[in-house]
Amino acid sequence: MLNRQQAPDFKQVSTINFIHPEKKVLDNSVPVFTIYSGEQDLVRIEFVFENVNWTLEKPLQAIAVSTLINNGTNKLSAKEIAEQIDFYGAFFQTEYAQDQSSVTLYTLNKHLHSVLPIVKDVLSESQFPQHELDIYIQNQKQKLQVNLKKNDVLSRKEFAHALFGDTAYGVNIKAEHYDALKREDLIEYFKAAYAPNNCTIIVSGKFDTTSFKLLNDTFGKDWEKSNAVKNSFNFTATAKQFVYTEKPEALQSAIRIGQLAINRTHEDFSGLQILNAVLGGYFGSRLMNNIREDKGYTYGIGSGISSLQQAGYLFIATEVGADVCSAALTEIYKEIDILKNELIGEEELDLVRNYMLGSMLGSLENVFSHADKFKNIYFAGLDYNYYTKYIEKVKTITAEELLALANKYLTTDHFTEVVIGKK
């Protein structure tokens, strides 16, 4: 007779294999890291550029260049670039993040030789035509207007600005910043940042020596170097601050609270990730259990720690019914206090260990995810030893260590507390 009350036996994840990249260098010294897999006939090539030459006078330079880079070269118009990339079924994506800007090509192997020259043209000869910039400014300002109606977006902007001030991490973008964009500034930034000596190439997928030769023939020459200065910021812990924007018509309030913390390079980072999981880092976390599953105040609540190159921060974020906003804040602080005053029980800690190991294993689903794991450590100046230590820490951390971490890093009297909506 089947006993359905008895859980089946299970094993904790024992080994997690990381695919390490092979490093090669183009003729112009651009490093190329390749994570190979022959499973599918496709490849992803990422061109990663450090953000450079930050100036508060032109806060949108890097962002606008990232979006407009494929809007025209000496040879091709914006439409022609898009048509050719699309014709080969390829995907050309640009991404701007706090530390880096990247251009990513996804293509089937059979079309690689056709699309690489287009990407080269874009990365070395982009022109930023004035009429494309005008359309961009108009449409981005409209998008901004819509976004400023979203409490969640407002809470992110206010939180970042409270922590990071007028730096690339925290600047509060307004419509007038778009109006101030000049074509010359985009060209200047493009030449400074999108240069071979500021580029790292990360390849994942089916990519053999012939493909590498193609890449080298295309990108290893005829690409001008630059003298750019990588962005550098210093942050100091802030005192307790409250940001409250009242929205009388709000049905829900967006809450975002937290403080500066450490990044991936700090020895406490793995431990803090485990503490974060317990607090609000997964579906079964304490915040979810209390504020969603017990009280029903929200559709979702979570916490996170974010590792940037020159800072780290931790945050708790949710959108809650406007009438229960204060009650939700009280419960959030209560959960933090418990972590600072009571040891986490062995049963819960075991669950979190197993969950995190399974989650790490599952996050290595394909060759792209292996490349992402490599980027996390490489751009933080770390090696695969980081993951070995992380896994060891997840398996062995004690409740006492977590209690100490909670008292060291969850210092709520330094928290920034942002509420948009009603309290």
Place this chain on the structure above:
Amino acid sequence: MVDFNRFTLANGLKVLVHEDATTPMAVLNILYDVGARDEDPEKTGFAHLFEHLMFGGSVNIPNYDEPLQRVGGENNAFTSNDITNYYITLPAENIETAFWLESDRMLGLAFSEKSLDTQRNVVSEEFKQRYLNQPYGDVWLKLRPLAYKKHSYRWATIGKELSHIENATMDDVKAFFKKHYTPQNAILVVGGNVKTEEVKKLAEKWFEPIPAGDKYNRDLVQEEPQTEARTETVKANVPLNAIYMSFKMPGRLNQDYYSFDLLSDILSRGQSSRLYNSLLKEQKLFSDINAYISSSLDPGLFIVEGKLVEGVTTETAEKAIWAELEKLKAELVSETELTKVKNKVESVLVFSEMSLLDKAMNLAYYELLGDAALLNQETESFIKVKAEDIKRISNETFQSNSSSTLYYLTEENA
């Protein structure tokens, strides 16, 4: 190519297995053939509320999430107008835990009052977060009842109104479970580092003892052909005027589905598309413009939506959309343009095979369509589409007397 093996248990549960030895993980995906279209018009939002209750404990297992997290697994679910889909990913060596959990909640729920109370609140907050407290968030709550008058697609999965969720009772929950959550109304897909023989043993052990239940025979009121242009104007606290136009199109199983999908790509996939280049870049009428299909099982909608540049009138903007649609009715698309959208679809299908979960979900969905093997014929079906097909369906579809248009205006403009 997504390979699979298939068998059916004595109680009618269909099981598909996709073996993929390149991953240490496994996926267990279960699709229930029930969606918002199966709801009572007076109790809408129920399929989705029910999805939440499926996590509130089952007859033998008081907590669903915790034992799964303990073995390194994760789960989630979604509800659409057509289906409800649940999935688990976990280390393959712990796959039996997924069978244990998933079979117990098919066998029976705990039906806890506390869970119903909480999830009524959680879903109400979801309703506010996604539909009411967002600019343009309620568009589908308005557009659906404009485009559908008889069919149950006239309400969104979240439901017509908050009160339907707030008033849900335990009796409703029990009746819904009995009617829809039976083995013969479900499709189970197991994928990843598993073997078919092992899956078969586990399926027989955990799922086969579940009673077959009564067969649910769907008999939905179908929409009558639309013969008049419908419009509605909404005024709200939004910064920009917007237009949402919808046209009737056939359901997912119609052979023209592939032509419609490509038609929407021609109009709006990426920066080489027609609407983007003509209406956004050249004429500068819209700051945002999109066309897409609802991909529903019963006859669906072809949508064109956009946000207007400040100062552009809705008449001008709408006329410009129509001009693009008329062009499709009058002229054949070029072979180059057609090849372009076909190549893009081919790529998307190859890239989608990078994700084990996507493969498992797709197998379940295509099995619901009639045969999981259809998944592997998708590229071929798209390649068969001709320029004449695009022109023909454009003429059949883009008629003002079968259109439903929602003008979503700023308060100053209304």
